[in-house]
Amino acid sequence: MDFEFFIQQLINGITLGGVYALIALGYTMVYGIIQLINFAHGEFFAAGGYMGVILISYLASQGLHPYACLAIALVLAMGYCALLAMAVEQLAYKPLRNASRLAALLSALGMSIFLQNGLMLTQGVYDKAYPTEITSGGFHWGLISVSYMQIFIVALTASLLVGLNVLVFKTRIGRAMRATAQDKVMSALVGINSNRIIAVTFAIGAGLAAAAGIMVGLYYGSVSYTMGFVPGIKAFAAAVLGGIGNITGAMIGGLIIGMVEIFAAGYISGEYKDVFAFIILIGVLYFKPTGIMGENVDDTRV
Amino acid sequence: MDDKTPILELKNVVSAYGRIQALKGISLKVYDGEIVSIIGANGAGKSTTLMTICNIVKAVSGDILYKGKRINGVGSDVLPAMGLCQVPEGRRIFPRLTVLENLDMGAFFRTDATGVKEDVERVFDLFPKLRERSRQLGGTLSGGEQQMLAMARALMSRPKVLLLDEPSMGLAPLLVKQIFDIVKEINSQGVTVVLVEQNANLALQAARRGYVLETGNVVMEDDAAKLLANPDIRKAYLGE
Amino acid sequence: MTIRESKKKWLACGVGLLWFLILLWPMLGITPDGLEFGNTLKVFGYVAVAALIIMLFYQVQQAGRLEAAERPLKAVGGAIQAAYEKTPTWMVLAVVFALAVIYPLLTGRYAHDVAIQVLVYVCLGLGLNIVIGLAGLLDLGYIAFYGVGAYTYALMSLHFGLSFWLCLPVSAFFAAIAGCIIGYPTLRMRGDYLAIVTLGFGEIVRIILNNWMALTNGPNGILSIPRPEIFGYSFRSLSSMYYVILGIAIVTIISVYRLNYSRIGRAWEAIREDETAAELMGVNTFLLKLLAYAMGATFAGFAGAFFAARMKFVGPESFTFLESAMVLAMVILGGMGSIPGVILGVLALVALPEVFRELELYRMLVFGGVMTLMMLVRPAGIWPAKRVGRRSEEAE
Numbered sequence A: 001m002d003f004e005f006f007i008q009q010l011i012n013g014i015t016l017g018g019v020y021a022l023i024a025l026g027y028t029m030v031y032g033i034i035q036l037i038n039f040a041h042g043e044f045f046a047a048g049g050y051m052g053v054i055l056i057s058y059l060a061s062q063g064l065h066p067y068a069c070l071a072i073a074l075v076l077a078m079g080y081c082a083l084l085a086m087a088v089e090q091l092a093y094k095p096l097r098n099a100s101r102l103a104a105l106l107s108a109l110g111m112s113i114f115l116q117n118g119l120m121l122t123q124g125v126y127d128k129a130y131p132t133e134i135t136s137g138g139f140h141w142g143l144i145s146v147s148y149m150q151i152f153i154v155a156l157t158a159s160l161l162v163g164l165n166v167l168v169f170k171t172r173i174g175r176a177m178r179a180t181a182q183d184k185v186m187s188a189l190v191g192i193n194s195n196r197i198i199a200v201t202f203a204i205g206a207g208l209a210a211a212a213g214i215m216v217g218l219y220y221g222s223v224s225y226t227m228g229f230v231p232g233i234k235a236f237a238a239a240v241l242g243g244i245g246n247i248t249g250a251m252i253g254g255l256i257i258g259m260v261e262i263f264a265a266g267y268i269s270g271e272y273k274d275v276f277a278f279i280i281l282i283g284v285l286y287f288k289p290t291g292i293m294g295e296n297v298d299d300t301r302v
Numbered sequence B: 001m002d003d004k005t006p007i008l009e010l011k012n013v014v015s016a017y018g019r020i021q022a023l024k025g026i027s028l029k030v031y032d033g034e035i036v037s038i039i040g041a042n043g044a045g046k047s048t049t050l051m052t053i054c055n056i057v058k059a060v061s062g063d064i065l066y067k068g069k070r071i072n073g074v075g076s077d078v079l080p081a082m083g084l085c086q087v088p089e090g091r092r093i094f095p096r097l098t099v100l101e102n103l104d105m106g107a108f109f110r111t112d113a114t115g116v117k118e119d120v121e122r123v124f125d126l127f128p129k130l131r132e133r134s135r136q137l138g139g140t141l142s143g144g145e146q147q148m149l150a151m152a153r154a155l156m157s158r159p160k161v162l163l164l165d166e167p168s169m170g171l172a173p174l175l176v177k178q179i180f181d182i183v184k185e186i187n188s189q190g191v192t193v194v195l196v197e198q199n200a201n202l203a204l205q206a207a208r209r210g211y212v213l214e215t216g217n218v219v220m221e222d223d224a225a226k227l228l229a230n231p232d233i234r235k236a237y238l239g240e
Numbered sequence C: 001m002t003i004r005e006s007k008k009k010w011l012a013c014g015v016g017l018l019w020f021l022i023l024l025w026p027m028l029g030i031t032p033d034g035l036e037f038g039n040t041l042k043v044f045g046y047v048a049v050a051a052l053i054i055m056l057f058y059q060v061q062q063a064g065r066l067e068a069a070e071r072p073l074k075a076v077g078g079a080i081q082a083a084y085e086k087t088p089t090w091m092v093l094a095v096v097f098a099l100a101v102i103y104p105l106l107t108g109r110y111a112h113d114v115a116i117q118v119l120v121y122v123c124l125g126l127g128l129n130i131v132i133g134l135a136g137l138l139d140l141g142y143i144a145f146y147g148v149g150a151y152t153y154a155l156m157s158l159h160f161g162l163s164f165w166l167c168l169p170v171s172a173f174f175a176a177i178a179g180c181i182i183g184y185p186t187l188r189m190r191g192d193y194l195a196i197v198t199l200g201f202g203e204i205v206r207i208i209l210n211n212w213m214a215l216t217n218g219p220n221g222i223l224s225i226p227r228p229e230i231f232g233y234s235f236r237s238l239s240s241m242y243y244v245i246l247g248i249a250i251v252t253i254i255s256v257y258r259l260n261y262s263r264i265g266r267a268w269e270a271i272r273e274d275e276t277a278a279e280l281m282g283v284n285t286f287l288l289k290l291l292a293y294a295m296g297a298t299f300a301g302f303a304g305a306f307f308a309a310r311m312k313f314v315g316p317e318s319f320t321f322l323e324s325a326m327v328l329a330m331v332i333l334g335g336m337g338s339i340p341g342v343i344l345g346v347l348a349l350v351a352l353p354e355v356f357r358e359l360e361l362y363r364m365l366v367f368g369g370v371m372t373l374m375m376l377v378r379p380a381g382i383w384p385a386k387r388v389g390r391r392s393e394e395a396e
């Protein structure tokens, strides 16, 4: 029983951790390239969740197969959030490239509040229910149960993470992203348009966050306009835990934060589960600001 | 030769960091195929001159002409494709990219994959040390190797004009000589070179003509040999 | 401005509007009942018209055509400023003070309520101003100290029957302690990490308030908190409470003013401008940052105790991140580091939404937008601090 409970928590932890990892990547890539905590990133995640439910509902009403609905909605929502992120970057961050960090940070915060309330105004203050029946059912072994949804989430997360790694470490654009993060002047001197690369970075991060938003919507059954806030901080904690700017680190950090949250909720206290991620964040920043991956695996920075 | 149009020309170029003027009206000409040396003390504005040519530092006034066309305000990132390429002060190789990736970055704008491959081989022949280290991270190379990598990376863009900022900085004398030999070899293959140096002696020996910069102004320009023979220059920049 | 530049501006405006439309329509127009365009076009229409008007104004102003209209305005503005500068400061202050004192006699209950809100936010804004405006530390969990102050008074008066006047300093003290507890581990961190960590701390405090049933009664909050009393006189009416917060606000203003021009204030400024340099000059940066935190928290503690007494109720929902963001927006809008600026920012962001009641829903949207917009066009705020103001102009 205890062992089964443990395994169950482990499975849930991987599911949630994968979602956090996806969000954390956006933070870490943007921080890696322009040293900005993109407060609005949580809102990209929330917007993705909403776009998912809007599109799935619409497509389902058109009589499409549920899986087709899900696939199309996923792609479109990722694209939508990519556009949203590029607009935010262009409008609120790009003019402040040479301003103080405080100014950029406050601009990001303003955007976060703006987008959150924009979501509220367009989508209403009440939670919006996800049509979870499209992925109902699952496997059971004794007391352990794994829903198809969890399998879907883990599989999708894994493939997105693999895809991102290929993109960043194996392609021309990925090389340009890493070069820009390392030295903006020099990358301009070899012919890289850093503004374009930064826009691409925002788009990729927001796309991943949108995917995470849809998964969270499916997993918990609903989305709300404030849903970006707490997962946003937790994902940032994950990014810091893995060493900010470090892509592999963000993935590992996300998994750890997800695990910690699930296990803390299961074994310690459900009410205070949100506190643990914050404590990890503060602890890491206090004792080891470079994160668990340390400095020596720097080559995985964007 | 002076009646030919220069491949690169600065006319009265002024540029500034914030409100502090670093260049106060620089004029200079570089002709196709030559090595031009810019010498001057620390802080004279040599690096700023190169950065202004590449539009990293914006020119406040004056004209920068490349192949007869005004390039003020042309984005830094499109200049390499036009054949104008800089190896900046301190090399600035990408420390967390491998040597090979660094070279690929040099050819970023190029779409001819086979040509790029050939050029990698070509620069490896020029700098055999780099071939051994091709999978190593740039940041783990020694100073001399980093300088070679920086120059090799620049060559990957097949430049017409190569701007070199203090290639000898911080290198052992033997290495310095090697680097200068390579500069001359690159030049002999048809690349025009603008050589910024504090090591005035070697720079003027390698160059055909030279400019002397002082606090943002050109104070002297002449054939390199004449500058080398000039007692004032010898006193001020060659430590005699 | 050349024709080419202005063409570019219009093009950018057009592309921006198109982009906005692309982002807006899916949110409003895709429904399970089919695709819909009316709503989207309505909202888009408003935004487009507003954008075009702004662009036109901008264009005309750039072309110098507005000068005819601007000149008298500028003249009036200049005259007011000149008059303001010529009148001795004490006179201005005396007039403002007199107005503030007779204000309740001239107005009704609703206006008292708004004025009380304004003054509470003035205390909060000025407290946060110490942290962000003077010391340059971005604190996103500031409202937690307000909460600590409120709960301190609530619990002390209910459990020990202590009077408001005794609890007021105790609340401030507890808030300051909380400031030190939060500040101690965080203040060695880099600036932007500090922001996210204080955000986390603010959340922790709220979660604790929400879940520690035995102490805080959880989400239900604490009810029937007594109003202040003095010599048997109970501050039952709203207008009497107005005078209490007016007093607290005046104390806050004077203290912040004194702090600003003290040696400590100058040291904070040094830290804000260049921490490394300040350290090299022998400023104990860590201690001073901790002090800024504690001082900022102190004023939040005062305001919190008052808030509990005023509402006769405290619950965790009053201390969310959005409240922190609101105070921050006030400070930024008014001008970081500037006392009149912060007061102006509070007035703008509390009073204006009260006037435009029907726009209540858009309040936070506007706050967020204003925060970004200010950073883009006028980072020093509408009434910049003297020193900060000059510097930012130089940077342009």
Ligand SMILES: Nc1ncnc2c1ncn2[C@@H]1O[C@H](COP(=O)(O)OP(=O)(O)O)[C@@H](O)[C@H]1O
Pocket: B017, B020, B022, B040, B041, B042, B043, B044, B045, B046, B047, B048, B049
């Ligand atoms: N990034 C910068 N910001 C402000 N001032 C600079 C910067 N870089 C150089 N300067 C100033 O511009 C002047 C010229 O510098 P530089 O071009 O680097 O000289 P050189 O390369 O000849 O040593 C110097 O006075 C230097 O202090």
Ligand SMILES: [Mg+2]
Pocket: B043, B046, B047, B048, B089
């Ligand atoms: Mg130099």
